[in-house]
Structure formats: structure tokens, C-alpha cells
Amino acid sequence: QVHLVQSGAEVKKPGASVKVSCKASGYIFTAYYLHWVRHVPGQGPEWMGWINPNGGDPNYAQKFKGRVTMTWDTAISTAYMELSNLKSDDSAVYYCARDGGAAPPNGDPPTENWFDPWGQGTLVTVSS
Amino acid sequence: DIVMTQSPDSLAVSLGERATINCESSQDLLYNSDNKNYLAWYQVKAGQPPRVLIYWASTRESGVPDRFSGSGSGTDFSLTISSLQAEDVAVYYCQQYYSTPFTFGQGTRLEIK
Numbered sequence: 001q002v003h004l005v006q007s008g009a010e011v012k013k014p015g016a017s018v019k020v021s022c023k024a025s026g027y028i029f030t031a032y033y034l035h036w037v038r039h040v041p042g043q044g045p046e047w048m049g050w051i052n053p054n055g056g057d058p059n060y061a062q063k064f065k066g067r068v069t070m071t072w073d074t075a076i077s078t079a080y081m082e083l084s085n086l087k088s089d090d091s092a093v094y095y096c097a098r099d100g101g102a103a104p105p106n107g108d109p110p111t112e113n114w115f116d117p118w119g120q121g122t123l124v125t126v127s128s
Numbered sequence: 129d130i131v132m133t134q135s136p137d138s139l140a141v142s143l144g145e146r147a148t149i150n151c152e153s154s155q156d157l158l159y160n161s162d163n164k165n166y167l168a169w170y171q172v173k174a175g176q177p178p179r180v181l182i183y184w185a186s187t188r189e190s191g192v193p194d195r196f197s198g199s200g201s202g203t204d205f206s207l208t209i210s211s212l213q214a215e216d217v218a219v220y221y222c223q224q225y226y227s228t229p230f231t232f233g234q235g236t237r238l239e240i241k
Contacts, residue, residue, distance in 0.1 A: 035230075044132070044221060044232035045178065061229040095177055100168075113225035114168035116189065118177035 002026040004119035017084040022096030029077040030054040033099040038092040093121040134233035140241040151222035166226035
């Protein structure tokens with residue numbers, strides 16, 4: 001069974017950075033892209049970017065470029081998302097989510113870019 | 129960026145009745161080369177992560193009850209629950225994966241009347 005288990009809640013001050021981890025199990029970690037999505041209750045979720053654990057550069061949403069860094073460690077099947085220069089409106093639940101389909105063997109990005117499953121979420125609160 | 133707009137924002141339906149949620153995209157989500165609509169629907173219950181219900185606009189995810197169905201093409205899509213059950217109380221979101229940044233609708237809150 002596929003599971004994504006995230007690190008615990010964080011409280012940060014404005015200007016600080018936060019790093020969230022996402023440990024995958026139940027599937028071959030390098031076979032699927034992994035996404036990061038944040039959700040402020042009452043708003044639509046917001047896609048932050050994806051990684052290809054098999055290699056290559058992450059793809060960040062323009063909104064977060066310069067502030068977000070997505071990395072991974074294939075040896076422990078774990079992905080990380082670090083967001084810097086935090087502001088109060090970065091307070092949200094941050095999720096990792098696996099891509100809906102395995103990455104094609106030719107190296108092209110997958111097209112099944114729905115998100116399934118999701119991690120349990122990590123609440124990040126930014127407050128002075 | 130593709131803007132996704134859902135309607136209504138909230139909906140109250142009696143148990144056993146039909147519920148329909150609409151989603152409009154600012155750009156065509158039908159990819160001509162494979163004739164697929166790049167749209168998914170999610171259910172979010174309180175305190176839980178989102179759960180995918182539908183992808184390719186009308187393909188039901190494994191394990192999703194068949195009272196959930198998706199329809200539409202191009203820029204206009206719908207999620208229908210044919211006979212509302214108490215456990216369907218949730219917020220529902222559409223999401224386009226036609227192009228990055230992938231974007232979601234603002235959500236529709238579904239309640240029991």
C-alpha cells in the first residue's frame with residue numbers, strides 16, 4: 001500500500017525558513033514524480049512544484065521561484081520542500097502528493113498529473 | 129495560468145437527492161493529440177488530505193463509489209453525485225493538469241439539507 005508520511009507541524013517567525021519532509025513507502029520511489037501542494041482552508045489548493053526522483057531539475061511554480069527548494073534522497077525514499085523568507089500568508093497546510101501515473105521510460109514528463117495519494121499534511125504557521 | 133472557477137460556492141442537498149457541481153476553465157483542457165480532458169476532481173473531508181475521485185474528466189478512481197460521476201469537455205465540466213449520502217459531506221475541488229502551474233478551483237462546500 002502506498003503511503004506518504006510527512007514531518008510534524010511547524011511554527012516559524014516571519015523571515016525564517018521551514019523544511020518539510022515526505023517519506024514514501026509501498027512503491028518504487030524513483031518511478032513517480034512527486035508534487036508539493038499547499039492549502040489554506042477556505043481557498044483552493046495551490047500547486048508549488050514537482051520533483052522527478054529519477055533525476056533532473058525540479059519544476060517550480062513561478063510564484064515560488066527563488067523561495068522554494070525541493071530536494072530528495074533516493075536512499076531513504078524521502079522528499080523535502082524548503083520555503084524561505086516566510087510571510088504570514090505562507091501559513092497553510094503543506095502536502096506532498098504522488099503523481100497519478102508512473103513516469104514514462106523515455107524521460108518525458110508524465111501526463112497523469114493528478115495527485116494520488118497525498119501525505120497527511122504539515123501545518124506551517126508563520127507568526128511573530 | 130489557467131483559472132478554474134467552480135459553481136456554486138456551496139450547495140445543500142437532501143439525502144438521496146442528486147448533487148451537481150460545476151467547473152469552468154479559462155482555457156480548453158482537451159488535448160487534441162490524445163482526445164483527453166486534463167481535469168480531475170477531489171473530495172476533501174474535514175481534517176483529511178484530499179482524495180482524488182475522478183481523472184481524465186470522467187474516469188472514476190478505483191474504490192470510488194459509482195454514485196460519483198464526472199462529465200464535460202473543453203472548458204465546462206461537472207461532478208455529479210447521483211444519490212447523496214451522509215458521508216459525502218465535504219468540500220469538492222476541480223483541478224486542471226493540462227499545463228503548469230497546475231491549478232484548482234476555489235472549492236464547493238456540499239452539505240445536507
